[in-house]
Amino acid sequence: MPLNLLLGSYTRHAGTGIYQTSLDTTNEKLAQPQPYITAGNPTYLTVSKARRLYSVLAEEKAGGLVAYDLTNFQTPRLINKSVQPGSSPAYVTVDEARQLVYSAKYHMGQLLIHRILPNGGLKLLTTVTDHGHGPKPEQDSAHIHFADLTPDRRLVTCDLGTDEVHTYQVNSAGEVKENAIYQTAAGFGPRHIVFHPNGKFAYLVGELGSAVDVLQYHAATGKFTHLQTIKTIPADYTAHNGAAAVRISQDGRFLYVSNRGHDSLAVFVINSDSGLLTLQQLIATEGEFPRDFALDPFEKYLVCANQNSSNLTLFTRNAQTGKLHLKQKDIPCTEPVCVCFLPF
Numbered sequence: 001m002p003l004n005l006l007l008g009s010y011t012r013h014a015g016t017g018i019y020q021t022s023l024d025t026t027n028e029k030l031a032q033p034q035p036y037i038t039a040g041n042p043t044y045l046t047v048s049k050a051r052r053l054y055s056v057l058a059e060e061k062a063g064g065l066v067a068y069d070l071t072n073f074q075t076p077r078l079i080n081k082s083v084q085p086g087s088s089p090a091y092v093t094v095d096e097a098r099q100l101v102y103s104a105k106y107h108m109g110q111l112l113i114h115r116i117l118p119n120g121g122l123k124l125l126t127t128v129t130d131h132g133h134g135p136k137p138e139q140d141s142a143h144i145h146f147a148d149l150t151p152d153r154r155l156v157t158c159d160l161g162t163d164e165v166h167t168y169q170v171n172s173a174g175e176v177k178e179n180a181i182y183q184t185a186a187g188f189g190p191r192h193i194v195f196h197p198n199g200k201f202a203y204l205v206g207e208l209g210s211a212v213d214v215l216q217y218h219a220a221t222g223k224f225t226h227l228q229t230i231k232t233i234p235a236d237y238t239a240h241n242g243a244a245a246v247r248i249s250q251d252g253r254f255l256y257v258s259n260r261g262h263d264s265l266a267v268f269v270i271n272s273d274s275g276l277l278t279l280q281q282l283i284a285t286e287g288e289f290p291r292d293f294a295l296d297p298f299e300k301y302l303v304c305a306n307q308n309s310s311n312l313t314l315f316t317r318n319a320q321t322g323k324l325h326l327k328q329k330d331i332p333c334t335e336p337v338c339v340c341f342l343p344f
């Protein structure tokens with residue numbers, strides 16, 4: 001059965017916007033991506049249960065989100081846009097229970113909360129602006145890179161600029177109340193976080209530290225405590241690297257991180273009792289600057305987006321060992337940034 005995917009991308013050079021492709025699981029082959037929606041720098045995107053696509057959008061001196069109806073998948077229909085002066089977000093996700101959309105404006109250090117209207121369109125409710133900076137050049141100001149839900153439905157943000165992870169209570173009106181701030185080591189550059197299915201452990205990727213912080217998550221308070229820091233690249237690798245995307249397998253046994261620079265995927269085994277990580281595989285992404293990757297819904301495959309070499313790579317995954325195996329490479333796609341498997 002083919003699995004459908006959407007790909008977000010930069011349109012700074014030859015790109016046209018959002019691409020569509022499919023993974024043929026019988027022949028284990030990813031089709032050549034085709035232009036799907038023309039849009040400016042739709043770098044990150046997500047699809048809701050109601051088949052609405054919410055994508056980052058950049059316009060002339062403005063940026064925000066755009067909503068499309070995918071009920072008829074072949075003919076996506078624009079619903080509305082929510083665009084503000086300044087830059088566009090780097091992350092977007094849907095809170096299905098509260099019918100809210102969270103996005104993170106990296107360059108402006110802002111968290112934005114939108115209401116999903118009955119027709120699937122977006123209405124801006126709340127803007128939270130972080131303040132501060134860190135010791136590295138990339139940390140000149142607050143840079144919120146991620147905003148998503150904790151397992152107990154708090155909101156969590158990662159601020160790469162201030163080395164902070166914030167947790168909030170959020171209500172269905174999109175109002176937030178800050179619960180806690182976790183401070184990483186200086187210069188860690190927290191980018192994205194995922195939670196173990198047991199709800200007790202969290203894995204925080206530090207872009208600037210090329211490392212993962214293993215954290216204990218305290219659901220009663222929204223606080224994190226530190227358990228382990230482990231590098232995502234070999235100790236003797238001294239060239240530039242920025243850790244990027246992080247995914248955890250549904251069984252909670254394996255963690256995957258992309259390395260932009262070392263151009264690899266790091267595969268970690270998770271200790272089921274302690275939550276601690278052991279590196280067990282570093283595999284080349286067969287392309288430059290692997291910005292994002294995703295596991296298919298059955299977790300038999302992994303598709304990786306190599307932004308700077310404009311190509312995708314397909315891996316198969318061994319569910320027992322977690323290890324990846326190269327299946328297909330050099331699949332052309334212009335400046336891909338986001339990989340999203342569709343549930344339909």
Ligand SMILES: O=C1O[C@H](COP(=O)(O)O)[C@@H](O)[C@H](O)[C@H]1O
Pocket residue numbers: 043088089090106107242244
């Ligand atoms: O991961 C990264 O994301 C930021 C934000 O993306 P942008 O498209 O909003 O610029 C990017 O600036 C940074 O270079 C990159 O490492």
